[in-house]
Amino acid sequence: MINYCEKWDLNPLLLPRHIGIIMDGNGRWAAKRHLPRIAGHRKGVERVQEITELSGNIGITALTLFAFSDENWRRPEDEVGGIMGLLRWYIRKEHKRIVDNNVQFRVIGDRRKLSMDIIELIEELEQDTEKNTGMHLSVALSYGAHGEILRAVKKIVDKVQEGNIFKDDIDACTFESCLDTQGLPPLDMFIRTSGEYRVSNFLLWQLAYAELFFDDVLWPDFDSEKFISLVRQFSLRERRFGMTSEQIAQKIVAHKHY
Structure with missing residues (x-):
């Protein structure tokens, strides 16, 4: 079996x-080649x-891809x-591969705006992968974070009105459990x-x-080498979460000695 982290030096x-x-x-990738946008x-x-x-x-636990925003409905018909x-083509084509590769698939966003046949394809793939134990693949469709947050607020209001929780019990964990990404590790x-x-x-x-990583490469040209390069850059960043560098160093030493 190939050790992909070793292969990519991760x-x-x-x-x-x-x-x-x-x-x-x-779209810009297609325009540069004088092709219709759909080609991009x-x-x-x-x-x-x-x-x-x-x-x-390489062992990523969860991957969330922004495929179509709530605002994208304003684009040409x-x-x-x-x-x-x-x-439609992607879900049909990749259905078996996603299932066989032990991937857990979900769509986040307001799927009510999608056509019924697409919703049925999504639900079938979600059901067929819900017991998989591999990477979580989330595709954001008809998605906007403002809408997601509002949906979460309404869910919490319903819970309070139904007597399932009290207002003073609401905390960050309660809120996150009502987001589209509930159950996924932190981003x-x-x-x-x-x-x-x-x-x-x-x-x-x-x-x-x-x-946060912003790259000039257009998505159709964003290949494995570029992706791995950014993942390597991530591994070099010091993530302090409000602490000092000294505190982080002490935690690392303590973890090594544990």
Whole structure:
């Protein structure tokens, strides 16, 4: 069996557990080649397959991909239709591979805006992978973090009104249990491709202590080498979570002696 961390010279103890990616630049990639925008989205799907498989191989616990935002419904109708067609194709094509690779699949976002046949494809794949124990693959569709937070607030209000919890019992753990990402490890690493320097309403609660990486490469050109390069950079960052460097060093020494 191939040891992928050894192959890529990665320390498995320093890997991010949960990576979120805004896969930006498909349209610009196509425009640079005088191709229709949908051609960029098709090429982008190839990168999804590559990076998803690589993430599982090196031991990433959770991968969340921003595929289609709530705001993207405003795009031209033919582009939206093309993206939805690619989504259908991807789920059908990858269904068996995702199941066989022990991946746990979920879609986050307001799926009520999706067509019924797409919802059925999603639900079937979620059901077929719910008992898998490998990497969590979450695809953000019709997703916006503001909407996710509002949905969580409404769930908590319902719990209070139903008498299941008291107002004073609400804490960060309660709130996180009502988010679309409930059950996933904290977001450690955020990547955005294409040279844009904003988070675009993606995982706003979860980003609180994530390490942020912005790369100029357009998503269709974001290959395994680039992905691994950023993961290596992540492993070199000192994550203090409000503590000092000295405190972090002491914790590392104490852990080694434990």
